Amino acid sequence: MKSSISFIATILICCAMCETPPSIVLCPSVVSRDEWNANAATETNFLELPVKIVIICHTVTPECTTLQACMRRVKSIQNYHQKEKHWGDIAYNFLIGNDGRVYEGIGWDKVGRHTKQFNEVSIGIAFIGNFSAKLPSKAALDAAKNLLQCGCAEGHLDANYTLFGARDVSNTESPGANLNQEIQNWPHWMTMEQGQIIIPRK
Ligand SMILES: *[C@@H]1O[C@H](CO)[C@@H](O)[C@H](O)[C@H]1NC(C)=O
Numbered sequence: 207m208k209s210s211i212s213f214i215a216t217i218l219i220c221c222a223m224c225e226t227p228p229s230i231v232l233c234p235s236v237v238s239r240d241e242w243n244a245n246a247a248t249e250t251n252f253l254e255l256p257v258k259i260v261i262i263c264h265t266v267t268p269e270c271t272t273l274q275a276c277m278r279r280v281k282s283i284q285n286y287h288q289k290e291k292h293w294g295d296i297a298y299n300f301l302i303g304n305d306g307r308v309y310e311g312i313g314w315d316k317v318g319r320h321t322k323q324f325n326e327v328s329i330g331i332a333f334i335g336n337f338s339a340k341l342p343s344k345a346a347l348d349a350a351k352n353l354l355q356c357g358c359a360e361g362h363l364d365a366n367y368t369l370f371g372a373r374d375v376s377n378t379e380s381p382g383a384n385l386n387q388e389i390q391n392w393p394h395w396m397t398m399e400q401g402q403i404i405i406p407r408k
């Protein structure tokens with residue numbers, strides 16, 4: 207069961223700023239680090255919770271459409287970040303496969319290496335693939351949206367969190383022009399100017 211895309215219904219009273227009214231919030235099951243056989247982190251820093259900023263990225267790797275292929279991809283991304291980039295762990299808090307599953311990166315409460323100047327104050331969610339000229343699968347987009355609702359309802363994310371595309375706050379193509387366009391329709395999305403009250407630490 208642990209590898210199925212079954213959804214766990216959690217009954218939660220959600221504050222008004224989360225996009226769902228008090229109701230049942232669907233938390234996606236997450237493929238854990240143990241499942242994808244993560245290496246141990248060599249450095250860990252913690253975020254201040256609840257987190258006020260979410261940044262959407264893409265990995266610019268090949269896509270994956272099965273559990274096995276996505277687990278191998280996530281592991282290879284971690285190897286690249288630790289062994290080539292010499293970072294303490296995989297750069298992202300979560301990764302989303304085109305199989306529609308959510309893969310645990312460093313999780314909700316740790317500092318990643320996804321977006322310069324924003325790492326200490328944000329969660330980075332990366333879609334596996336290159337989404338400059340195409341979109342992730344509908345299952346992948348839905349999984350990410352469910353993860354955000356869940357994070358808000360469970361209190362990892364500030365009820366009034368701000369969603370940015372990486373390219374809107376940093377000198378990067380990520381998350382790709384097409385995906386960046388798509389997320390502008392998501393709840394909580396803002397331009398850097400609209401979100402300017404949130405000033406990241408250095
Ligand atoms: C990502 O996709 C775009 C559009 O197909 C392409 O131009 C670009 O070179 C790709 N990026 C990488 C790093 O492969």
Ligand SMILES: *[C@@H]1O[C@H](CO)[C@@H](O)[C@H](O)[C@H]1NC(C)=O
Pocket residue numbers: 366368400401402403404
């Ligand atoms: C939520 O954040 C936006 C933009 O950062 C701000 O304009 C708004 O006043 C905030 N609302 C609350 C209730 O904090």
